[in-house]
Amino acid sequence: MLSKHAMRIILVVISVVAVSGVGLLVKAQLIPKSFGLYGAYRADAIDEEAQRVVRHGTNASCFGCHPYEAKTHLKGDHKTISCEFCHGTYSDHVKSGKKIADLPVKKGAEITTLCLRCHNTEIKARSTIVIKTVAMPDHLEQQKVKLTHNCNQCHNVHAPLKYINEAKKITGLMEEH
Amino acid sequence: MNPNLYEAQSTLSHGASMLISNYVFPNDLHVHWSMMIVLYPYITGLVDGAFIIAALYYLFDVKSLKPVARFSLLFAFAFLCCATLPLLLHLGRPERNFNMLLTPSPSSAMAGFGYIYAISMGVLSFIVLFVYRPDLVERGKKSKGVMKLIYRALTFDSDDLSKKALELDTKIIRFLVGLGIPVAAVLHGYVGFIFGGVKANPTWSTPLMPVIFLFSACVSGISAIVLAYIVIRKLGSLSIDAACIKTCIKTLTGFFILAFSFEMLEVFSHSYLKTGYHHMVEGLLNGPLASSFWLWQVKICSVIPLILLGFMAFVKMRDSIYLPISTIVSAILLLQVFIMRWNVVIGGQLMSKSARGYTVFHPEWFDKEGILAVIIIMTIPFIILYVLGKIFPFWGDAIKGSISSKPVRKTGGN
Amino acid sequence: MKIEDFSFDMDRREFVKKVLNGAIAGSLILVFPMDTVGVDSQMGISQSDLNLRLPEEIPGIKNNQYDIHRQKFAFVVDITRCIGCGSCCVADKREYNVPDGNYRTWVERYVKDFDDQIYVDCPNGGLDGYQKPRDDIQTGVRDTFFVPKLCNMCKEPPCVQVCPVGATFMTPDGFVLMDSQRCVGCAYCIQACPYSVRFLSPVTKTAEKCTWCYHRVRKGLLPACVEVCPTGARKFGSLNDENSEVYKILKGPGVLTVLKQSMGTLPALYYIGQRLEVV
Numbered sequence: 001m002l003s004k005h006a007m008r009i010i011l012v013v014i015s016v017v018a019v020s021g022v023g024l025l026v027k028a029q030l031i032p033k034s035f036g037l038y039g040a041y042r043a044d045a046i047d048e049e050a051q052r053v054v055r056h057g058t059n060a061s062c063f064g065c066h067p068y069e070a071k072t073h074l075k076g077d078h079k080t081i082s083c084e085f086c087h088g089t090y091s092d093h094v095k096s097g098k099k100i101a102d103l104p105v106k107k108g109a110e111i112t113t114l115c116l117r118c119h120n121t122e123i124k125a126r127s128t129i130v131i132k133t134v135a136m137p138d139h140l141e142q143q144k145v146k147l148t149h150n151c152n153q154c155h156n157v158h159a160p161l162k163y164i165n166e167a168k169k170i171t172g173l174m175e176e177h
Numbered sequence: 178m179n180p181n182l183y184e185a186q187s188t189l190s191h192g193a194s195m196l197i198s199n200y201v202f203p204n205d206l207h208v209h210w211s212m213m214i215v216l217y218p219y220i221t222g223l224v225d226g227a228f229i230i231a232a233l234y235y236l237f238d239v240k241s242l243k244p245v246a247r248f249s250l251l252f253a254f255a256f257l258c259c260a261t262l263p264l265l266l267h268l269g270r271p272e273r274n275f276n277m278l279l280t281p282s283p284s285s286a287m288a289g290f291g292y293i294y295a296i297s298m299g300v301l302s303f304i305v306l307f308v309y310r311p312d313l314v315e316r317g318k319k320s321k322g323v324m325k326l327i328y329r330a331l332t333f334d335s336d337d338l339s340k341k342a343l344e345l346d347t348k349i350i351r352f353l354v355g356l357g358i359p360v361a362a363v364l365h366g367y368v369g370f371i372f373g374g375v376k377a378n379p380t381w382s383t384p385l386m387p388v389i390f391l392f393s394a395c396v397s398g399i400s401a402i403v404l405a406y407i408v409i410r411k412l413g414s415l416s417i418d419a420a421c422i423k424t425c426i427k428t429l430t431g432f433f434i435l436a437f438s439f440e441m442l443e444v445f446s447h448s449y450l451k452t453g454y455h456h457m458v459e460g461l462l463n464g465p466l467a468s469s470f471w472l473w474q475v476k477i478c479s480v481i482p483l484i485l486l487g488f489m490a491f492v493k494m495r496d497s498i499y500l501p502i503s504t505i506v507s508a509i510l511l512l513q514v515f516i517m518r519w520n521v522v523i524g525g526q527l528m529s530k531s532a533r534g535y536t537v538f539h540p541e542w543f544d545k546e547g548i549l550a551v552i553i554i555m556t557i558p559f560i561i562l563y564v565l566g567k568i569f570p571f572w573g574d575a576i577k578g579s580i581s582s583k584p585v586r587k588t589g590g591n
Numbered sequence: 592m593k594i595e596d597f598s599f600d601m602d603r604r605e606f607v608k609k610v611l612n613g614a615i616a617g618s619l620i621l622v623f624p625m626d627t628v629g630v631d632s633q634m635g636i637s638q639s640d641l642n643l644r645l646p647e648e649i650p651g652i653k654n655n656q657y658d659i660h661r662q663k664f665a666f667v668v669d670i671t672r673c674i675g676c677g678s679c680c681v682a683d684k685r686e687y688n689v690p691d692g693n694y695r696t697w698v699e700r701y702v703k704d705f706d707d708q709i710y711v712d713c714p715n716g717g718l719d720g721y722q723k724p725r726d727d728i729q730t731g732v733r734d735t736f737f738v739p740k741l742c743n744m745c746k747e748p749p750c751v752q753v754c755p756v757g758a759t760f761m762t763p764d765g766f767v768l769m770d771s772q773r774c775v776g777c778a779y780c781i782q783a784c785p786y787s788v789r790f791l792s793p794v795t796k797t798a799e800k801c802t803w804c805y806h807r808v809r810k811g812l813l814p815a816c817v818e819v820c821p822t823g824a825r826k827f828g829s830l831n832d833e834n835s836e837v838y839k840i841l842k843g844p845g846v847l848t849v850l851k852q853s854m855g856t857l858p859a860l861y862y863i864g865q866r867l868e869v870v
Contacts, residue, residue: 003337004335005337006342009333012333032280038762041770050806054807056685061640082682085821095637116722120722122724123675124724124735125721125736126735200711202786204790210778210782269778269796269798270776270796273775276758280757284752284753371779375782375783376749533709
């Protein structure tokens with residue numbers, strides 16, 4: 001026959017087991033539904049991530065409404081440059097096919113800074129084998145233009161050699177004459 | 178980026194060809210695990226070490242530890258109560274902490290925390306209740322109303338103090354303490370493994386990490402018990418049991434030799450193996466951590482205590498000299514373990530995964546994980562201890578023979 | 592010098608900051624997950640635009656049932672073509688409104704001098720591009736190259752292994768993603784990632800990382816960084832599509848490397864022209 005003390009202790013053990021059991025039951029209830037479908041994670045999180053809003057479009061989506069720029073851009077050496085890099089994201093500009101806000105257009109010195117992000121010989125990088133680079137202000141001096149000139153005063157930003165080639169065509173014709 | 182980084186770098190001569198630019202990955206500039214993660218292993222370490230003292234008495238029958246046995250249980254309990262506080266303060270989303278219990282990932286070393294902590298808390302609480310049952314029964318008899326109910330609950334509604342009942346209690350205590358040792362070892366060894374299991378960080382990823390953490394935990398816990406015992410007894414003008422302190426110090430010496438040897442073994446292995454990241458670890462210890470590691474952790478807080486401990490072991494001395502030295506050694510070793518945790522946790526993160534540079538850590542005062550929060554968290558266990566002392570008397574011995582203004586309590590022995 | 596106009600992002604960040612600073616809202620974030628505050632939802636491309644105005648860039652996904660167990664993708668970075676313009680970094684920041692000082696992707700600059708010393712830097716994660724040469728190199732520059740970094744989408748991801756609550760995971764189609772509703776913000780994954788591509792968002796207080804624009808891929812669009820890369824240094828595509836560039840690169844004879852191979856993480860991000868100096 002067990003003493004009262006021993007009975008009390010057995011009661012304590014039973015209650016510890018009971019509390020743990022209840023705890024595990026509560027735990028089972030609180031685990032999210034899709035948890036464990038593919039692994040030890042919430043499978044719904046995949047779809048939630050897939051539903052995240054898209055903010056960048058593609059160049060093609062811009063050209064749909066900007067055929068003039070598209071024509072220049074696609075013909076020039078800058079055809080691989082993303083419209084949205086210079087102008088901002090599609091989602092800030094268009095909603096359900098309608099314009100909701102203007103996107104910024106770079107002006108003046110901003111343009112030079114932007115160009116030199118890629119076309120700067122000074123950083124002595126390998127970009128020279130991928131694209132053409134220039135050193136400033138040497139380039140301006142060589143081309144005999146004012147040092148205050150911005151790049152877009154000679155280069156069309158969408159097709160950088162457009163004006164240059166046109167000018168060459170004209171001067172070339174003149175030389176033939 | 179911090180321009181000081183470049184200056185700090187120029188002082189490093191070793192491995193300079195790799196480190197010259199002090200390049201830190203952009204996301205590595207911020208130290209994500211800061212003082213709270215230093216504090217957390219420190220607190221669980223104190224719990225572990227204090228528990229070892231209790232285990233030596235209750236399981237391994239080291240009789241001389243009787244004076245501190247019950248106190249170390251309470252001490253361990255008070256600190257275990259606060260072990261989760263630094264973690265909660267650290268978490269970005271503390272309100273979601275129960276996710277750890279709900280969906281613990283089977284692959285993660287950290288996921289076990291909730292369960293390991295719950296088990297250690299349960300085991301330790303029951304040990305305390307069984308150890309104190311005779312006292313609680315006596316007190317319950319004398320009290321009235323709500324307090325009487327509380328005492329009834331704490332004694333499992335059993336006022337049986339017969340020899341047979343107490344023998345059963347002793348068996349249960351031995352069983353629980355026996356269970357508690359692996360639980361405590363897992364609770365703290367796993368903290369070490371949390372660091373040791375991060376392969377991305379060369380200063381952390383070593384199998385020695387759990388071992389170092391375990392031994393240093395014992396060092397800090399035993400030091401804390403020695404220091405607290407001496408200070409509290411002195412403040413209460415109570416006698417100090419020199420034999421008990423001597424046993425503690427001997428145990429402490431053993432654990433500290435192991436802890437320090439492994440700490441040095443880790444550094445030695447790094448510098449001898451000269452693996453790919455060696456230049457980074459060397460640069461870290463000789464650069465950003467030069468003073469906190471070599472000067473503070475090794476020279477001041479390890480070599481000096483080692484000399485003192487050796488002196489205490491080999492030279493016969495009077496208690497009046499032995500006890501003050503014990504106090505000093507314990508205090509230094511408490512600091513040693515804290516600095517060691519700092520150097521592992523924060524030091525390890527100063528090294529960018531770029532293997533090319535170090536970031537800097539500036540402790541804030543009023544941050545959620547700042548210095549003030551550290552002070553508050555370290556104060557709470559002592560408040561808990563004080564409150565606990567009202568119900569659970571610290572010292573097993575009757576207070577006869579000491580000059581005390583406190584009322585003499587009748588306490589039950591074990 | 593700031594080149595990019597971040598006005599939209601700035602407004603939003605300011606807004607979020609204000610919300611967070613508000614005392615009431617400050618206590619509300621403890622109750623409501625921050626990620627459901629509809630900051631992004633208003634600013635995304637509308638469904639009709641997605642259907643009508645956006646072309647399909649990854650064949651076979653748009654208007655098809657997406658079989659998550661069949662899809663396989665790869666990302667290839669060609670270092671020899673990267674010019675360090677930072678378009679990818681800007682696009683990434685805009686696509687996700689990445690909080691300042693944290694980076695889902697970045698571009699590093701490696702400079703080698705005539706003493707074979709390597710200087711690496713990455714000011715502001717490359718968001719502003721590299722406009723100026725380094726001025727602390729005495730012996731002259733032998734070579735400069737740029738290395739874009741992003742999530743390696745490891746097949747053995749250490750971040751997934753260590754996450755205690757299953758808040759980061761690898762999908763059956765091979766993406767390592769975050770569940771921001773479960774993340775407790777312990778930062779263990781940040782410690783575990785050998786590539787340091789993770790950060791704790793100061794806005795949501797949860798871990799965030801590059802997803803290879805999973806939301807775009809699932810709509811047949813290229814990741815934003817690939818979309819804007821002017822030189823084709825970043826390439827992404829389906830390995831089920833034998834005509835895709837990445838398929839041809841991966842099945843071809845060219846040399847491909849991964850970052851920190853010794854970590855045993857088996858990245859699905861491959862590099863062309865990777866130099867020894869790159870970590």
